[in-house]
Amino acid sequence: MNIFHEWGPPSRLPALAVSLRRYSSPPAPSINPPQMENPNATILQLYHSGQLSAALRAFQTLPASLASSPLSASAYAALVTACSRLRSLPLGRLIHRHILASADARLRGNTVLSNHLITMYGRCAAPDAARVVFDGMPDRNPVSWAAVIAAHAQNSRCADALGLFSSMLQSGMAPDQFALGSAVRACAELGDLSLGKQVHAQVMKSEKGSDLIVQNALVTMYSKSGSVGIGFKLFERIREKDLISWGSIIAGLAQQGYEIEALQIFRDMISEGVHHHPNEFHFGSVFRACGIIGSLEHGEQIHSLSVKYKLDRDSYAGCSLSDMYARCNKLDSARKVFHRIEAPDLVAWNSLINAYSAEGLLCEAMTLFSEMRGSGLRPDGITVKGLLCACLGSDAWHHGRAIHSFLVKFGLDGDVSVCNSLLSMYARCLDFPSAMDVFSETNDRDIVTWNSILTACVQNRHLEEVFKLFSLLHRSVSSVDRISLNNVLNASADLGYFEMVKEVHAYAFKVGLLGDTMLSNGLIDSYAKCGSLDDAKMLFEMMDTGCDVFSWSSLIIGYAQFGYAKEALDLFARMRSLGIKPNHVTFVGVLTACSRVGFVDEGCYYYSIMEPEYGIVPTREHCSCVIDLLARAGRLSEAAKFVGQMPFEPDIVMWKTLLAASKTHNDVEMGKRAAEGILNIDPSHSAAYVLLCNIHAASGNWNEFARLKKAMRSSGVQKSPGKSWIKLIGELKVFIVEDRSHPESEEIYTMLELVGTEMIKAGYIPERACKYVNFDHTDEILAEYG
Numbered sequence: 001m002n003i004f005h006e007w008g009p010p011s012r013l014p015a016l017a018v019s020l021r022r023y024s025s026p027p028a029p030s031i032n033p034p035q036m037e038n039p040n041a042t043i044l045q046l047y048h049s050g051q052l053s054a055a056l057r058a059f060q061t062l063p064a065s066l067a068s069s070p071l072s073a074s075a076y077a078a079l080v081t082a083c084s085r086l087r088s089l090p091l092g093r094l095i096h097r098h099i100l101a102s103a104d105a106r107l108r109g110n111t112v113l114s115n116h117l118i119t120m121y122g123r124c125a126a127p128d129a130a131r132v133v134f135d136g137m138p139d140r141n142p143v144s145w146a147a148v149i150a151a152h153a154q155n156s157r158c159a160d161a162l163g164l165f166s167s168m169l170q171s172g173m174a175p176d177q178f179a180l181g182s183a184v185r186a187c188a189e190l191g192d193l194s195l196g197k198q199v200h201a202q203v204m205k206s207e208k209g210s211d212l213i214v215q216n217a218l219v220t221m222y223s224k225s226g227s228v229g230i231g232f233k234l235f236e237r238i239r240e241k242d243l244i245s246w247g248s249i250i251a252g253l254a255q256q257g258y259e260i261e262a263l264q265i266f267r268d269m270i271s272e273g274v275h276h277h278p279n280e281f282h283f284g285s286v287f288r289a290c291g292i293i294g295s296l297e298h299g300e301q302i303h304s305l306s307v308k309y310k311l312d313r314d315s316y317a318g319c320s321l322s323d324m325y326a327r328c329n330k331l332d333s334a335r336k337v338f339h340r341i342e343a344p345d346l347v348a349w350n351s352l353i354n355a356y357s358a359e360g361l362l363c364e365a366m367t368l369f370s371e372m373r374g375s376g377l378r379p380d381g382i383t384v385k386g387l388l389c390a391c392l393g394s395d396a397w398h399h400g401r402a403i404h405s406f407l408v409k410f411g412l413d414g415d416v417s418v419c420n421s422l423l424s425m426y427a428r429c430l431d432f433p434s435a436m437d438v439f440s441e442t443n444d445r446d447i448v449t450w451n452s453i454l455t456a457c458v459q460n461r462h463l464e465e466v467f468k469l470f471s472l473l474h475r476s477v478s479s480v481d482r483i484s485l486n487n488v489l490n491a492s493a494d495l496g497y498f499e500m501v502k503e504v505h506a507y508a509f510k511v512g513l514l515g516d517t518m519l520s521n522g523l524i525d526s527y528a529k530c531g532s533l534d535d536a537k538m539l540f541e542m543m544d545t546g547c548d549v550f551s552w553s554s555l556i557i558g559y560a561q562f563g564y565a566k567e568a569l570d571l572f573a574r575m576r577s578l579g580i581k582p583n584h585v586t587f588v589g590v591l592t593a594c595s596r597v598g599f600v601d602e603g604c605y606y607y608s609i610m611e612p613e614y615g616i617v618p619t620r621e622h623c624s625c626v627i628d629l630l631a632r633a634g635r636l637s638e639a640a641k642f643v644g645q646m647p648f649e650p651d652i653v654m655w656k657t658l659l660a661a662s663k664t665h666n667d668v669e670m671g672k673r674a675a676e677g678i679l680n681i682d683p684s685h686s687a688a689y690v691l692l693c694n695i696h697a698a699s700g701n702w703n704e705f706a707r708l709k710k711a712m713r714s715s716g717v718q719k720s721p722g723k724s725w726i727k728l729i730g731e732l733k734v735f736i737v738e739d740r741s742h743p744e745s746e747e748i749y750t751m752l753e754l755v756g757t758e759m760i761k762a763g764y765i766p767e768r769a770c771k772y773v774n775f776d777h778t779d780e781i782l783a784e785y786g
Contacts (some may be wrong), residue, residue: 156189354510
């Protein structure tokens with residue numbers, strides 16, 4: 001539905017009364033101090049004609065003896081107001097000093113002049129100076145209170161502003177509409193709805209509570225605090241709505257997830273007529289609303305309207321428009337709009353750079369980054385964090401290094417959030433040493449820093465480091481979160497570290513995190529991978545209604561991996577009967593279960609219903625399961641045919657599955673084909689050589705065995721050493737095949753020889769050497785076994 005089909009062309013340019021703008025003035029005429037017979041008149045004339053800078057220059061040309069013959073209160077008030085409008089704090093302080101040094105004591109006690117000074121300091125972001133002036137006033141009126149409250153509220157000193165508002169009430173002074181409006185805005189900035197309602201009660205008691213300024217502030221406060229319904233009711237009660245009224249409710253609806261309603265209100269505003277032409281803030285809100293819901297059609301219509309009002313080149317509206325196109329995946333349009341902005345600020349650049357980064361278009365994002373630097377703008381943390389998020393994989397590593405250099409150059413490497421992004425970037429680019437370096441150099445680590453390095457350890461398979469770092473983390477903070485614990489669970493599951501899983505479970509129970517579905521799913525998965533299916537099932541049953549598809553899938557896979565096919569398939573049937581839609585992980589578990597116990601027909605059936613019944617397109621992992629299902633059952637020709645019909649090229653895992661099955665079923669030809677498939681992908685893959693050697697040795701083809709052994713040596717291929725883990729006196733010990741680095745290695749190997757001897761004495765007969773080929777000692781083994 002086109003909700004904007006009734007809009008017609010605007011009859012005239014929009015009113016810009018509420019837009020912020022910088023005051024400017026034409027060059028001031030040359031003023032010769034001796035000719036300025038009446039400085040008060042000159043300054044007031046320049047001020048009232050809009051020549052604010054000229055009025056201030058005229059003041060600066062006055063003689064140093066001004067203190068003995070000061071300006072009038074009205075001239076000083078004009079100068080202070082000029083500083084306020086031009087946001088010139090240094091000149092404002094200079095004029096204030098002249099007033100304090102004047103011989104006329106009446107100036108120092110002038111309430112109106114003091115009120116102007118308070119307002120000036122507030123607008124120049126100096127609330128403390130405003131408070132000093134206020135505290136020194138002998139007489140205060142409602143304007144004085146309103147000015148000092150506003151000075152604090154508009155400089156993010158909201159608690160102080162509300163404290164002053166409370167003091168005003170206690171003094172018996174009735175607040176005017178400006179004081180009430182500032183108090184309400186302070187509550188909105190704090191997000192304190194309870195306090196806001198108390199101020200609202202005070203508004204209802206006040207004679208000034210119905211003023212438009214106060215009502216607009218209330219609409220904004222309720223909208224920002226999540227009570228947009230109350231804000232909308234207040235908005236509807238406003239009889240004479242202005243641009244701020246419309247802008248407040250439109251922004252509130254857009255920010256609180258009522259994007260369609262925000263667009264409808266915007267349409268109503270346009271329909272109101274010429275008195276309510278939208279400004280850049282209205283367009284910014286509706287562009288963001290269109291972007292969030294991905295409504296390109298509405299966004300393009302509103303874009304046309306903004307062109308008619310000549311606001312499409314405004315920095316604020318243009319940035320939101322560019323962001324809208326980016327959210328709708330129209331990056332070319334986003335870039336065209338961006339380049340039409342007259343003076344794009346850092347926010348606009350960051351929005352476009354992050355849009356390209358989010359789509360993984362790192363080169364384009366880096367080009368924009370270079371253009372931004374060329375425009376003279378200095379990047380901030382948001383800029384570089386966006387770029388770092390686009391650095392994925394080893395191919396983007398050199399871009400990440402370049403961004404790291406920029407960070408150091410611009411002094412952003414001290415920002416902990418930037419360091420966290422940098423750490424994650426190195427982890428994604430598989431540069432674990434650099435990730436550890438960044439972590440070590442980060443001083444003010446937060447929980448995100450710790451979680452990032454823990455995730456990096458898991459992603460890069462440095463699992464032992466996870467436990468060392470987690471121990472440090474636990475000693476550094478009072479409590480850890482679910483992400484930290486899930487990283488520990490992932491490492492524990494991969495290592496089969498059952499004791500650590502139990503410890504995490506106990507800790508989660510102690511701190512009340514067991515109610516978190518994500519963590520409970522991690523525990524179920526870890527228990528299952530460690531072979532403790534009873535614990536996994538018990539936790540699963542305790543979750544009851546809290547179980548989601550990941551809970552079911554984790555337990556199904558756990559049963560499947562340990563050969564409990566019936567239990568896995570029964571659980572799958574129960575899941576379907578409850579109406580829980582399986583995902584791709586669920587089907588991996590189901591197919592694995594069928595494979596482990598030889599349910600070939602059942603497995604093929606489940607594979608066939610994945611896409612038509614559940615819309616799950618088979619992935620490589622599902623295809624690997626089917627290949628394994630057929631290969632384990634000895635149906636190698638069907639497995640080979642399935643490989644040929646797949647929509648993608650087979651990977652190493654698929655070829656290894658066929659190679660292992662070829663060895664089991666003594667199919668030399670299929671073994672050769674599978675080994676060639678592996679070596680074509682990775683010529684240095686030791687497992688292919690080992691398995692193929694075993695096939696030839698099992699069939700007595702020693703010549704081919706020797707040829708492969710020679711090829712392996714000449715290529716420098718070495719069998720990857722195996723690893724073992726054991727927990728000894730509370731510490732995890734890691735052992736690698738033929739590793740002599742342990743300080744007690746001699747005693748360990750002596751004990752191993754003793755155990756081997758005792759095994760032989762007990763009747764153990766070593767299997768043929770070809771089954772356990774150690775290529776470093778092949779000749780000796782062959783000689784021993786003939």
